[in-house]
Amino acid sequence: MKEKPKYSLGQNLIYLSRVCRRETKALPVCTAGLVALELLNSLAGITIGPAILQKVEQRAPLAQMLLTILLYTLALAVFAAGLSYLRDGIHVFRSRLYDAFDRAQARKAAETSYPNTLDPAFHRMQELAYRVMGGTNVQTPPVAMVTLTGELCTAVLGFGLYLLLLKGLPPILLALVVGTTASGFFAGKYAGRWEFQTREEAAKYRYEMLFVTNTAMSNEMPKDIRLFHMQPWLMEIYDKALGLYRGYCGRRERRFLGAKAADVLLTLARNGIAYAYLVHTALTRGQSASLFLLQFSAVTGFTVWITTILDSLIALHRESRKLCGVREFLEWPEPFRMEEGEAVPRSLKGYALRLENVSFRYPKAEKDTICGMNLTIHPGEKLAIVGLNGAGKTTLVKLLCGLLDPTEGRVLLNGEDIRQFDRRDYYRLFTAVFQEHSLFSASLAANIAQSETDIDMERVKECVKNAGLEETIPQFPDGLSTNLGKALHDDGIELSGGQEQRLLLARALYKDASILLLDEPTAALDPIAENDMYLRYDAITRGRTAVYISHRLASTRFCDRVLFLKDGKILEAGTHEELLALGGEYAALFEVQSRYYREGGADHEA
């Protein structure tokens, strides 16, 4: 079940050092400083007691004793202050390393080829990488690995240092100390492994509770909850999961307690032997009490170093494995050409789009969504695409604008295969209004101009006017500077469905690209607003190449040509009138939609 990670710990450390060199050189330097200060601090801390006691024990001159205290106090003050300052300050650099990864992830998610975003494997990796990089930045693998490397170095050096302090001790005693410590440690790990193995059980209970909480807190649910009396149902689910989770916590702690008890017994054995040996040597060799204190403290400190070494090594491996997920996401292969592709040659005469024997099948699907389609869209042509849900309308549009590449066949722009182009440059030819859209939590103007800094306000105002928003905007507290959404701005506003449609239209107008793609909104617009949108679409597409997905057949008559899609094929094509005259499926569908309007209006017309 355990997969071998893609990169070894060493490879990941080298990778991290390269990222640090690029993003924040100071982080490794500060970490090294922390290592040095930790060691000095611990050395001063363990020797202060015995050193001063020695003076007391030997009844050294008063001044000498006070001087020792003074020196130690000074040293401890300096080390502690330095450590504290560095521990605070290093956050600056840790944060920079974290931010670099966070931005890289956001960039990858935003820039990856569109088909990747439909690939469940990519999604899983993205989710994993996001989860791993979530939480406080110190806990994320890149930052944690730098910190842990520092801790490991400190512990290894500290181990060596204490070995020097304990050099009088017989090796067998040291081996015993190492052995008991390591056994206690692994007993703890064993219990921890149980928690790891059962983590999905725990996650399941917690997820169920979270699900109920989110349901209760959601903006969309409260009406349904009240009208259908869902409260007892939801609380029952919560309480059942809570009971199981508390039971789980109890079982988990009993396991940990068992391990801890074993550790206590081992400590008992170790301390007993160390005490016996040290007291014995103190008696037989006549060593001082302060030396006894030093050695005993060193034995205790020694065990701490051993535990730290083991702990940080295990943690490093764990974090390294997590980092592999992040790297795999960031390095996920890209099927599309981006910067390395050719620039799209600009043409003043407009662009002809051609599908040549195009078939498309979604990964793991059983049949093609688009089958062997041939289609030419001439510059300046207005094309409507109609069909039932699932006929392939949206997929066809995605193929045209290069969000998807055909499984078979080619998509040609003025006769050239679009696959050779820089895909991002190709996208610049299009402006689109899709059903699924993306607006920022930023000002309305920024959302229209798609920029926070470079906004042509005159043009924004013109687009607002043409989209029919000019009377709406002044109603908002700051006009066009009003922020959208509360995610980033406490004073952000929410738009109604109709206002949102118009904002999307204004944004499309602002981009002013050669080819317009419109997926007609199915959102509930009232008849008058709906009609107004049709007329605006008609006005703005005049003289432009436009492809229009139509759900209500009412709008097709604005178009030069209507394609009726069924099962991924163009079943009928022609103008609205031609298709009605043909009397095929398009005409039948139109009949279904129009029946009641005609019958309903009949008495009145008559």
Place this chain on the structure above:
Amino acid sequence: MKHEISMREAISLHWWAVRQWWDVEPKLFLSTCAYTLAKHLSPYVTIWLSAQLINELAGTRDPERLKFWVLLTISLTAALQLLTAVLYHWRQAVHGAEWELENRMQTRKMLDMDFSTVESPETENLLHAMRKHMMGNLYGFVDIHGAFTESIVGGCASASGAAALTVSMFARPVTAGSLQWLNHPLAAAGVVVLLLGMTVLSLVLSAKASENSAQLWPCSNIYNRVLSYYPNFCGESRRAMDIRMYEQQKVVLPTMERAAMYRKGAPAIAILCGRVAPYTAAGRVVNAVLTGIVYVFVCLKAWGGAFGVGSVTQYVGAVTQLCGGLSEMLGTIGRLPFNAAYLRDIRAFLELPNHMYQGSLPTEKRDDREYEVEFRDVSFLYPGSESWALRHVNMKFKIGSRLAVVGMNGSGKTTFIKLLCRLYDPTEGQILLNGIDIRKYRYDDYLDVFAVVFQDFRLLALPLGQNIGASREYDRDRAEDCLKKAGFGQRLASMGSGLDTYLYKELDEAGVILSGGEAQKVAIARALYKNAPFLILDEPTAALDPLAEAEIYSKLNEIVGDKTAIYISHRLSSCVFCDEIAVFHNGTVIQQGTHEELLKNRYGKYYELWNAQAQYYT
């Protein structure tokens, strides 16, 4: 950030919080207290025992006595460690679900609130403020039975333990002549004052550091918000197309860079390195000096012959423990007003009042479904809004009739439904059921009269059957029957686990994904299962294509049966079926009648609405 909470209010808020948790689970406190006492007192036992051992080593070195002390030390230490471990894991077991217990309180409250309270700006503000506190780490409700209790109890335990071990430090007199002045009570008092002063100084410094770190809060606030917004934004599937067509990364990435808390030249760096870290570091210096002072005093006395070497370790250990415990406790007390900011919000949230009057009259269970509803001069203002959402609405429904409600967006249609289902109470006027003001009925009883498919209905990612019954226990035959009536029969037959199939994949990998149209059918089935005399459908076919839409409409009569049905729809073709149509405009009913009647008025709103759509089809 100003924290205008007085110490007095802070204490009362904390006391409130303690009571809340005590009611939830007293063991939360008991386990913390027991563990804290063991943890804070057992070091003193070890300190005292090793002091005896060292004293013996530095003194007569009697092997028998040494053996006794060694055995006592290691066995007692082990016993105490074991006790502490038992108490620790008990505490962990009890506290394992602490967040879930807190969330339970919030969830329960959210479910018990009136709908109008849920939607009120006050609730939204409180929830928002609570989230902000969590992001700013000023978060301390769950800490009440954890860190808070621990530092108070631990501080007291440390103080009493240390006091017991240090009394003798002052009591034992110095014998050496030159240091006799140490025996003077003033010397002891001086040392105590000095130590207290240092402890207070270190507290002042750390308070200053945390006060200054509050200046970081605005920086971290925007940073955290951007951080929790934009990376997810980039990964959201529904945004994927727009992001690419509009190159939105060109907005996202620079914004993330600008918001980065510690980017080069950011003000947060100066605050952290200039105003926070130095104070924390200075606090450490004070602590080191404090230890030095203790050493000087104790060693001078030992040097003067007051006690042995071992006692030096005992006193130094005890005094440093004491200062640590004291400063932890005082620090916690000093932070009370800070911590109380969150407590104040969560208390306000948990104590949000329900304003709706709850009547006691049961609704009649009538088999003949003779229910009559009347709106009598009803007006309604949304809380915090200044314009009327409904104004002087008068309406009476005929039993068993089909009513269509039409009008432009924002004309008051949905508000009308919300008032009818008593999600809100009218601001003016009254709504009557069988001639009695609906406020006089028992609320739950009244809601049973209605089954609604809201436009923004949601199904839960739980088994299909439970969704239909809105309960864990439900009538399977009836659920199946309702699904068939709603046109979901075929799809149900294709589901492996039938009614036990989970919807969506959130809670079960094997769950099914429903298309918009399928979800709508399930929602209709859920409404049918309720078998209420009134069936209300708000845009029931929005997500459907023309054929599916026609299918639903053709079956509506069969689905509705003898119930009273109310439709809200923008597809006016559906109005043709209805016995009566009410046209809403700017919050009032401006036209009412049958389709034919309304269409006759060429200047009426209905004609305008109808024509806007019909022009394309005729």
